[in-house]
Amino acid sequence: MHDTLAEPEKTAAATDGxxxxxxxxxxxxxxxxxxxxxxxxxxxxxxxxxxxxxxLLEFGFVEGARIEVLHEGAIWRDPIAVRLDDMRIGLRRRxxxxxxxxxxxx
Amino acid sequence: xxxxxxxxxxxxxxxxxxxxxxxxxxxxxxKTALFNALTGSRQKVANYAGVTxxxxxxxxxxxxxxxxxxxxxxxxxxLRARSPDEVVTRDAVLGKLAGEAPPDVLxxxxxxxxxxxxxxxxLELKAVGRPMVLALNMYDIAQRQGLRIxxxxxxxxxxxxxxxxxxxxxxxxxxxVAQVEALIAAxxxxxxxxxxxxxxxxxxxxxxxxxxxxxANVQAAxxxxxxxxxxxxxxxxxxxxxxxxxxxxxxxxxxxxxxSKAAGDLLGEGFSATGAFIxxxxxxxxxxxxxxxxxxxxxGSVLVFLPQILVLFFFIILLEDFGYMARAAFLMDRxxxxxxxxxxxxxxLLSSFACAIPGIMSTRVIDNKRDRLTTIMVAPLMxxxxxxxxxxxxxxxxxxxxxxxxxLSLPGLVMFGLYAAGIVSALGVSFITRRLFWxxxxxxxxMELPTYKLPDLVNVLRSLYLRGKIFITRAGxxxxxxxxxxxxxxxxxxxxxxxxxxAINYSLAGRIGHLLQPILAPIGFNWQMTVALIPGFAARExxxxxxxxxxxxxxxxxxxxxxxxxxxxxWSIATGLAFLAWYVFxxxxxxxxGVVKRETNSWLWPAVMLVYMTGLAYLAAFIxxxxxxxxxxx
Ligand SMILES: Nc1nc2c(ncn2[C@@H]2O[C@H](COP(=O)(O)OP(=O)(O)OP(=O)(O)O)[C@@H](O)[C@H]2O)c(=O)[nH]1
Ligand SMILES: [Mg+2]
Numbered sequence: 040m041h042d043t044l045a046e047p048e049k050t051a052a053a054t055d056g057x058x059x060x061x062x063x064x065x066x067x068x069x070x071x072x073x074x075x076x077x078x079x080x081x082x083x084x085x086x087x088x089x090x091x092x093x094x095l096l097e098f099g100f101v102e103g104a105r106i107e108v109l110h111e112g113a114i115w116r117d118p119i120a121v122r123l124d125d126m127r128i129g130l131r132r133r134x135x136x137x138x139x140x141x142x143x144x145x
Numbered sequence: 146x147x148x149x150x151x152x153x154x155x156x157x158x159x160x161x162x163x164x165x166x167x168x169x170x171x172x173x174x175x176k177t178a179l180f181n182a183l184t185g186s187r188q189k190v191a192n193y194a195g196v197t198x199x200x201x202x203x204x205x206x207x208x209x210x211x212x213x214x215x216x217x218x219x220x221x222x223x224l225r226a227r228s229p230d231e232v233v234t235r236d237a238v239l240g241k242l243a244g245e246a247p248p249d250v251l252x253x254x255x256x257x258x259x260x261x262x263x264x265x266x267x268l269e270l271k272a273v274g275r276p277m278v279l280a281l282n283m284y285d286i287a288q289r290q291g292l293r294i295x296x297x298x299x300x301x302x303x304x305x306x307x308x309x310x311x312x313x314x315x316x317x318x319x320x321x322v323a324q325v326e327a328l329i330a331a332x333x334x335x336x337x338x339x340x341x342x343x344x345x346x347x348x349x350x351x352x353x354x355x356x357x358x359x360x361a362n363v364q365a366a367x368x369x370x371x372x373x374x375x376x377x378x379x380x381x382x383x384x385x386x387x388x389x390x391x392x393x394x395x396x397x398x399x400x401x402x403x404x405s406k407a408a409g410d411l412l413g414e415g416f417s418a419t420g421a422f423i424x425x426x427x428x429x430x431x432x433x434x435x436x437x438x439x440x441x442x443x444x445g446s447v448l449v450f451l452p453q454i455l456v457l458f459f460f461i462i463l464l465e466d467f468g469y470m471a472r473a474a475f476l477m478d479r480x481x482x483x484x485x486x487x488x489x490x491x492x493x494l495l496s497s498f499a500c501a502i503p504g505i506m507s508t509r510v511i512d513n514k515r516d517r518l519t520t521i522m523v524a525p526l527m528x529x530x531x532x533x534x535x536x537x538x539x540x541x542x543x544x545x546x547x548x549x550x551x552x553l554s555l556p557g558l559v560m561f562g563l564y565a566a567g568i569v570s571a572l573g574v575s576f577i578t579r580r581l582f583w584x585x586x587x588x589x590x591x592m593e594l595p596t597y598k599l600p601d602l603v604n605v606l607r608s609l610y611l612r613g614k615i616f617i618t619r620a621g622x623x624x625x626x627x628x629x630x631x632x633x634x635x636x637x638x639x640x641x642x643x644x645x646x647x648a649i650n651y652s653l654a655g656r657i658g659h660l661l662q663p664i665l666a667p668i669g670f671n672w673q674m675t676v677a678l679i680p681g682f683a684a685r686e687x688x689x690x691x692x693x694x695x696x697x698x699x700x701x702x703x704x705x706x707x708x709x710x711x712x713x714x715x716w717s718i719a720t721g722l723a724f725l726a727w728y729v730f731x732x733x734x735x736x737x738x739g740v741v742k743r744e745t746n747s748w749l750w751p752a753v754m755l756v757y758m759t760g761l762a763y764l765a766a767f768i769x770x771x772x773x774x775x776x777x778x779x
Contacts, residue, residue, distance in 0.1 A: 077345060086513075089345070091589055096348040097223050098591055099262055103356075109374075113383035114479040118488075118590055120381055124261060127373070127594035129475040131482075134589040 061106070061138040064119070069107035070142040075100050077137065091134060099123050100138050163212045164329050165246065167237055169270065170254035171263050172220030173468070173595040175282040177201075178312035178604050179254055180217040183322070188611075199615060200233075207326055216248065222262055224269050225342050227512040238273055239338065250325050251277040257287035257294065257309070258370070258596070260363060264355035267303050269343070274336035276328045277305045280321055284309040286598075291367030299362040313601040373468075373596040380472055390476050394495070397460045401499060401530075405452035412452070416445030431636075439632030444625065448617075450500055453530050455613055457499040461492060462608045466600035471592050478590050484572035485579030487511055487587045490520040494571070497527035501737045503616055505744055513588040519575050521744060522754060525737050526571035526730065528564045531685040535728050536563055538689050542709035543721035559725075566729050570761070631683040631735070635691075649694050654679035668727070668766035669720040669774070678733070685733045719773035726769040730762035 058073060077092035086094075100106075100123065109127065110120040118131045168176045180188075184203025201217040218237055219230035226235040233242070240247020253270055255263040270277060279300075281287075287294065300307045306324050310317035343351065380386050420437040427433040464470050470492060478488030486494075489511050497504030504524045511517040540556045547555050579587075634657070640648040649655050658676030665675050673695040681688030689708070696711050712721070732738060732755050741751045773779065 086588060092345055093225070093343075093348060094589060094591055096345055096352065097225075097262075097265070098593070099352070101349055101352045110377065110381040111383065112476065112479050113387055114483075117479050118475060120377070120475065120594060125369075126259060126261065127377070127596075129471065129478075129590065129592045129594050131478070131590045134591065 056142060056144040058139055058141045061108075061119075061121070061135040061140055062132040064108045064140065064142075066108050066111055066119075068140075068142055069105070070140040072100060072102055072104045072106055072138060073141045074102060074139040075137060076139070088137075092137065095134075095138060098128055099126065106140055163214065164249040164325070165216070166213050166250050166252055166325060167216040167218055167248035168252050168254055169218055169234060169238055169266075170220060171222055171256065171259075171266065172593065174220065174254045174256040174259075174263065175310075175312045176220060176254045177217055177608070178601065179252075179280060179282060179310060179318075179321075180215060181604055181607055182310075182312045182315045182318050183215055201611075205322060207322055209326060209330075211326065211329070213322070213325065215252075222266060223343075224266075224273075224340060229509045229517075231512075238270070238275070239340065248275060250328050251275045252280050252321065252325065253277055253305075254280045254282050256283050257281045258283055258290060258292060258366070260359055261355060264303070264358055265348070265351045267305075268351045268354060269340065271304065272338070272340040274338045274340075278321065278324045278328065279303065279305055279307045280317075281307055281309045282312050284317070285311045285314070286370075287366075290369055293364040295362040299358065302358045302362060313604065370596055376597055377472070377594070380469070381475065386472075386476050390473055393464075397457070398498065400460070401453050401456045405456045408452035409449045413445065413449045416441055416448070420445075434636055435629075435632060438636070439629055440625075444621070444628070450530055451613065451617070454496075454499045454503055454616060455609060457496060458503070458612050459605070459609055461496065462605050462612075463600050466598065466605060468595040468597045471594050474590075474592060475594065481572075482587060482590075484576045485583075485587060486520060486523075486572075486575050487513070487516040488590050488592070490516070493520055493524060494527055497524040497529060500529050500531070501525040501527065501734070502740050503612070505737070505740050506615075508744070511588075515583045516587050518745065518750065519578055519583070521741060521750070522578065522757075523571040523575045525732060525734065525754070525758065526567050526574065528567040528729075529685070529734075531734065532563075532728055534686040534689050536560060536725065538692075538709055538712070539721050539725050539728075541706075542713040542716075543718050563725065563729060570730065574757070574761075628683050631680050631687075635680045647694055649676060649680075649691075667770070668763060669717070669723040669770035669779075670727075670766075671716070671720070673715070674720075674724065678731075681733050682735050684736065685728065688728075688733065717774075718778040719770050722773050722778075723766040723770035726765040727762045730758050730765055732758040732762075 059068075061072075075092065075095055077088050104124050107122045108119055109122055112118050116132075118129050119135065120127060120129045168180055170176050180201065180203060183205050187205075188201060188203040203215050203217075205213045205215060207213060216237060218234040221231045221234045224235045224238065226232040236242045237245070237248070238251065251270060251273075253263070253267055255267075267277075267279065281294070281296075296307050296309070306328075308317055308321045308324050310321060380389060420441045423441070424433055424437050427436070461470070464473070474488035474491050477491045481488060481490060490508070492510075493504045493508045495504075496507055501524045504527070505521050508517050508520045508524070511520060540559055544556045544559050549555050549558060579585075631654075633653075635649050635652050635654040637652055640646070640651045644651060655676050657679055659672055662670070662672045662675045670678075673692070676695050677688050677691035680691040680694075692712070693708050696708065696715070716724075738751045738755060741754055742748060745751075
């Protein structure tokens with residue numbers, strides 16, 4: 040259901056319609072969540088990848104949800120505040136790497 | 146304040162007419178406000194057996210003569226519990242708590258303007274099989290926004306009755322109680338519990354189902370809330386957000402110390418006067434000494450901090466209800482994350498500036514055990530208000546009141562430095578712990594940023610009252626035995642007839658002090674200081690009175706001026722500075738150790754805390770003393 044998605048260049052400027060990781064999105068970016076994965080992204084979250092995956096899903100990071108990045112923190116531009124459908128949620132970029140969003144074409 | 150909103154009917158004694166109701170729902174949906182509206186002042190707080198999460202229960206007498214006992218549970222997004230708080234919610238709902246029957250009816254409390262996540266929780270709750278009512282709370286806000294909810298359709302889709310409520314204005318409460326009663330009267334026994342931890346696929350499926358229900362029954366608001374977005378533009382801004390946070394903290398501390406000073410002083414004087422009264426009217430002897438030096442000064446030394454703690458909590462509860470605290474955690478997460486602390490550790494550490502005891506008690510919101518333990522371990526390094534009398538005494542004795550750079554006073558700078566030392570060392574200890582012992586990242590930071598709401602004063606005051614009560618009972622039961630122990634050590638055996646030194650010198654505490662003195666000599670402590678440290682274990686500020694006792698200066702805590710003069714004659718500057726350094730780190734507070742024991746349910750962590758803080762204190766005092774001596778201040 041959520042497999043083959045090409046890795047886009049991490050540094051590539053997010054162009055309209057591009058699919059990017061939520062962890063690299065900038066304030067003002069908006070789009071639709073197209074994939075929430077488990078196990079792709081290595082790195083330490085303090086919990087298992089599966090647990091992180093389930094927590095993201097529980098907070099409503101599911102395929103099809105509308106998302107917009109609202110704010111970012113002062114240090115390393117982290118964490119980020121997003122609007123997810125009608126809610127606002129704060130999360131760290133590190134934990135957002137497995138959420139893929141397709142940016143709106145203007 | 147009105148009591149239960151329903152006419153109180155005579156209580157029936159038949160146990161079958163009583164029912165147990167539990168309030169569940171997402172955080173910030175208004176469970177506590179609804180609990181207050183339902184039960185009024187008929188509430189009591191206790192502990193769940195074996196865990197330290199507070200159990201808030203209240204009673205409602207219904208018109209049919211039934212008594213409903215209502216349980217207010219911590220908010221959660223899922224029954225898949227993670228923090229100690231959420232475990233209680235899950236176990237209460239599933240009826241797994243030791244010694245407690247499962248609730249007869251669940252009231253699921255939902256924020257009507259934010260239904261998506263709670264719909265998924267409802268699907269989980271349905272699997273538990275208990276009869277359930279959905280309280281669609283914050284209906285006033287939903288109406289103001291022009292949100293259109295098809296109540297009948299929604300009730301049909303989720304398969305349970307719905308009542309709209311406005312908890313803060315006590316609207317819909319009668320209907321809610323009537324619905325609960327109807328379920329009980331219908332003998333709704335509930336189905337079998339088929340709940341199990343959902344996996345990722347099932348969570349996705351539940352979301353799709355929730356989404357379908359939402360789409361079918363709720364039409365988007367005509368006038369959605371734009372206020373929160375505008376305010377967040379300022380409060381979450383990288384620059385202005387942090388500036389406002391720090392200003393707020395500054396104002397808060399200002400208030401904690403100025404507003405509560407009069408009340409604290411009054412309490413202190415009250416206890417001194419009571420002690421003096423007893424001393425004047427009872428014959429001198431053991432009983433009098435126990436009453437005045439053990440009991441009254443012991444209890445007094447804790448209660449004088451109550452006003453400060455209440456003022457601090459008033460701000461914290463106000464900001465929490467407004468919706469700001471989640472933002473504060475957001476702003477601080479990266480700053481504290483650098484030291485290996487979770488953003489949620491912000492509130493516990495903030496509380497610790499008043500007193501580490503409520504700070505440590507409020508770490509229960511932290512999911513991860515290691516994150517929570519790290520926070521507990523460093524909380525006592527924050528400069529609690531009990532250190533202030535000690536700092537003030539030593540500063541007035543040894544730091545000349547001169548101006549630095551023309552404007553800043555040197556004593557003020559030293560005081561600031563001591564606060565900074567506390568914060569920096571707490572971050573440092575946490576950093577080192579996470580690097581050496583508990584490698585690996587802190588828990589994910591995932592936090593809902595709730596919409597801003599005007600806090601309701603009655604609810605704020607009720608929460609404040611409860612927290613004050615919890616502090617007094619919790620702290621009291623730990624502090625009192627400690628005080629008695631310390632009094633015993635300092636009073637037995639008594640001085641021999643015709644002794645010239647103060648009596649404490651002959652006591653067990655005196656002997657321990659003399660025994661320890663050679664160990665503390667390298668940090669510049671004389672035997673009087675070492676002896677004073679023993680009663681000072683009861684609470685930090687007790688050291689002031691204890692120094693007064695060993696230097697035979699009466700009433701030292703009320704008028705420290707004479708004591709400061711004496712100290713400046715007897716101690717070198719190096720010794721005074723070393724004493725300050727000692728007090729930044731030393732675990733001179735038996736009650737904190739007791740609370741750590743209770744919160745971690747083991748003797749290991751209080752022992753670790755005792756050892757590491759004493760070690761740091763010794764090291765810091767040693768470095769300060771030797772450096773000062775080498776620079777000619779010995
Ligand atoms: N306008 C309005 N505000 C409400 C209503 N119910 C609660 N509030 C406010 O919403 C905020 C949160 O309410 P709480 O009762 O603390 O929420 P809670 O569900 O107990 O939150 P947690 O214990 O953190 O899970 C407070 O500021 C309340 O005053 C309501 O019906 N209408
Ligand atoms: Mg609550």
